[in-house]
Amino acid sequence: MTDTSLRAVEIEHLNKWYGAFHVLRDINVSVTPGERIVICGPSGSGKSTLIRCINGLEDFQQGRLAVDGMDLTAGSLAAVRRDVGMVFQHFNLFSHLSVLQNCTLAPVEVRKMPRRAAGDLARHYLARVKMADYADKYPAQLSGGEQQRVAIARALCMSPKIMLFDEPTSALDPEAVKDVLDLIMTLTAEEKTTMLCVTHEMGFARQVADRVIFMAGGEIVEINQPEAFFTAPQHARTKLFLSQILR
Amino acid sequence: MPAAYVRATPAPVLPPPAATGRSWSGLLRNLVGAPQSLLLTGLVLALIVWLVPELLRYFVFDAVWHGGAAACRAANGACWTFIGQKLPYFVYGSYPPDQRWRVNLVFAIGAGLVIWLLAPRAPARRLGTWAAFLVYPALAFVLLYGWPALGLKRVSSDLWGGMLVTLIVATFGIVVSLPLGVLLALGRRSHLPAVHWASAGFIEFMRGVPMIAVLFMADTMLPLFLPEGFEPDRLVRPLVGVALFASAYMAEVVRGGLQALPKGQSEAGKALGLRYWGIERLIVLPQVLRLTIPAIASTFIGLFKDTTLVATVGIFDFLRTVDSARLDPNWSGPTITTTAYSFAALVYFVCCFGMSRYALGLERRLAARYGRTAG
Numbered sequence: 001m002t003d004t005s006l007r008a009v010e011i012e013h014l015n016k017w018y019g020a021f022h023v024l025r026d027i028n029v030s031v032t033p034g035e036r037i038v039i040c041g042p043s044g045s046g047k048s049t050l051i052r053c054i055n056g057l058e059d060f061q062q063g064r065l066a067v068d069g070m071d072l073t074a075g076s077l078a079a080v081r082r083d084v085g086m087v088f089q090h091f092n093l094f095s096h097l098s099v100l101q102n103c104t105l106a107p108v109e110v111r112k113m114p115r116r117a118a119g120d121l122a123r124h125y126l127a128r129v130k131m132a133d134y135a136d137k138y139p140a141q142l143s144g145g146e147q148q149r150v151a152i153a154r155a156l157c158m159s160p161k162i163m164l165f166d167e168p169t170s171a172l173d174p175e176a177v178k179d180v181l182d183l184i185m186t187l188t189a190e191e192k193t194t195m196l197c198v199t200h201e202m203g204f205a206r207q208v209a210d211r212v213i214f215m216a217g218g219e220i221v222e223i224n225q226p227e228a229f230f231t232a233p234q235h236a237r238t239k240l241f242l243s244q245i246l247r
Numbered sequence: 248m249p250a251a252y253v254r255a256t257p258a259p260v261l262p263p264p265a266a267t268g269r270s271w272s273g274l275l276r277n278l279v280g281a282p283q284s285l286l287l288t289g290l291v292l293a294l295i296v297w298l299v300p301e302l303l304r305y306f307v308f309d310a311v312w313h314g315g316a317a318a319c320r321a322a323n324g325a326c327w328t329f330i331g332q333k334l335p336y337f338v339y340g341s342y343p344p345d346q347r348w349r350v351n352l353v354f355a356i357g358a359g360l361v362i363w364l365l366a367p368r369a370p371a372r373r374l375g376t377w378a379a380f381l382v383y384p385a386l387a388f389v390l391l392y393g394w395p396a397l398g399l400k401r402v403s404s405d406l407w408g409g410m411l412v413t414l415i416v417a418t419f420g421i422v423v424s425l426p427l428g429v430l431l432a433l434g435r436r437s438h439l440p441a442v443h444w445a446s447a448g449f450i451e452f453m454r455g456v457p458m459i460a461v462l463f464m465a466d467t468m469l470p471l472f473l474p475e476g477f478e479p480d481r482l483v484r485p486l487v488g489v490a491l492f493a494s495a496y497m498a499e500v501v502r503g504g505l506q507a508l509p510k511g512q513s514e515a516g517k518a519l520g521l522r523y524w525g526i527e528r529l530i531v532l533p534q535v536l537r538l539t540i541p542a543i544a545s546t547f548i549g550l551f552k553d554t555t556l557v558a559t560v561g562i563f564d565f566l567r568t569v570d571s572a573r574l575d576p577n578w579s580g581p582t583i584t585t586t587a588y589s590f591a592a593l594v595y596f597v598c599c600f601g602m603s604r605y606a607l608g609l610e611r612r613l614a615a616r617y618g619r620t621a622g
Contacts, residue, residue: 057514078520086518092511096533096617105529106519138617158519 085160145176340408428497453495
């Protein structure tokens with residue numbers, strides 16, 4: 001398994017600094033296509049920064065990052081972003097566009113899809129996230145959970161090979177959290193998308209993840225299968241983290 | 248008292264109580280309810296009683312509505328017949344009277360286009376935009392300046408004046424300053440050093456120099472930058488000066504809006520694979536321009552009033568025609584000057600207030616559609 005083209009994401013010796021502050025330290029991860037990864041860790045551990053590096057929302061100073069066998073460079077950035085979808089903590093729906101227009105914007109402008117086909121595609125995914133009846137509403141008219149479901153549909157309309165979720169339920173009220181997590185679970189399973197998800201929802205991690213990555217202080221502390229990760233953590237820092245969140 | 252409670256019957260759903268905010272008794276309480284409000288109400292009433300009858304007397308009852316210069320000289324009120332007689336000069340300046348239908352035609356087409364573009368739910372707005380921004384300027388130029396081959400006598404811009412010139416300067420300024428301001432604002436935020444410094448330098452220079460100085464520079468320096476023998480028209484020079492000056496202010500207004508828009512909006516665009524211009528054009532600018540409508544309207548209103556400064560480089564704008572008409576020896580009289588300036592003030596107020604109201608209406612319409620929050 002040395003052929004990197006078989007990797008969905010390949011990160012080698014990645015280092016990143018904010019000024020003098022070393023936020024990501026010697027990160028090495030490789031993700032196989034279809035794999036579902038959950039990244040957890042205390043706040044400030046660099047987990048969001050790491051997944052934002054994958055689609056170039058953050059740059060890094062050292063190391064190598066390849067997506068689908070393409071090294072991430074200024075030249076390949078656009079191609080990488082077309083294949084990597086992202087769902088944000090604060091949804092980031094375009095507030096001046098209707099729900100349907102939010103979903104058709106990128107297929108029409110980036111994939112050059114005809115408007116009608118993009119509309120059909122958007123309606124398909126809006127139905128999948130149970131938001132079909134809201135197609136003509138504007139984001140400000142939706143609740144947080146509804147907005148996040150639209151944001152998921154918007155990302156899926158680009159048929160991404162890889163989906164990044166940056167704390168997708170942290171800004172939601174408790175009743176909406178389960179809804180959105182269930183949706184992420186079923187959709188990524190059906191679409192066979194590679195998934196990297198930053199989250200604090202440990203039940204979700206246990207249920208969905210193929211592997212759990214634990215980060216602290218800008219480095220990867222432990223990577224393991226969820227069962228082993230939760231029942232038999234190895235590193236002292238992991239044990240401390242788990243003892244504090246699983247009470 | 249028991250701590251536990253379980254609802255047995257649902258709480259009733261009721262209509263809201265009668266409005267309390269704007270009742271007469273509430274108004275009365277606000278005006279005279281407390282000693283301070285009683286005092287303020289009294290002061291304001293005294294001011295109204297003192298000013299309003301005097302204004303009414305001067306501008307309505309003692310004003311001259313019929314009758315000539317002699318009646319005005321005798322009167323102790325505004326001389327409206329003077330305004331009526333000079334109105335064509337205020338509108339057209341010295342444009343030859345037998346050719347003024349051409350100006351009227353330009354006004355009529357312009358008004359039609361403005362209504363087409365600004366009215367809510369107007370049909371074929373895209374076509375209207377092309378007509379307004381490409382066809383109309385060329386058509387207006389041909390009509391106003393003339394084209395002897397088409398039988399339109401040449402009318403030198405030296406003869407243009409009054410409201411015609413004010414509207415030309417203001418419209419050109421508005422139409423150029425918005426797109427140029429947007430480009431300058433984007434340029435100032437650019438990561439490319441050359442673009443950043445050029446934009447920031449231009450903006451700061453224009454904002455650091457009085458408009459009159461800009462007009463003088465445009466008048467004297469513009470010909471120096473252009474090839475030998477190509478003398479820009481006397482009216483074109485201040486037109487360029489006003490547009491560049493307004494662009495700098497517009498750029499800062501737009502930049503403020505760009506900073507107010509949450510970063511997540513452009514990040515979401517990037518994550519979907521859009522490139523820089525796609526993100527700016529489709530995501531950022533539509534939201535920023537809506538956010539900045541009040542400030543943009545203020546800039547336009549300021550620009551409209553600043554057009555009066557073109558008089559300093561010898562252009563006969565509306566205010567300049569009013570100013571010169573009041574010195575007409577045939578109409579010399581004690582109230583002519585007050586009448587002339589009051590009329591000018593009224594005209595500027597109507598124009599600026601109209602812009603202000605339109606902007607407010609647009610703001611409300613957009614807020615109703617998209618809601619108030621961004622991302």
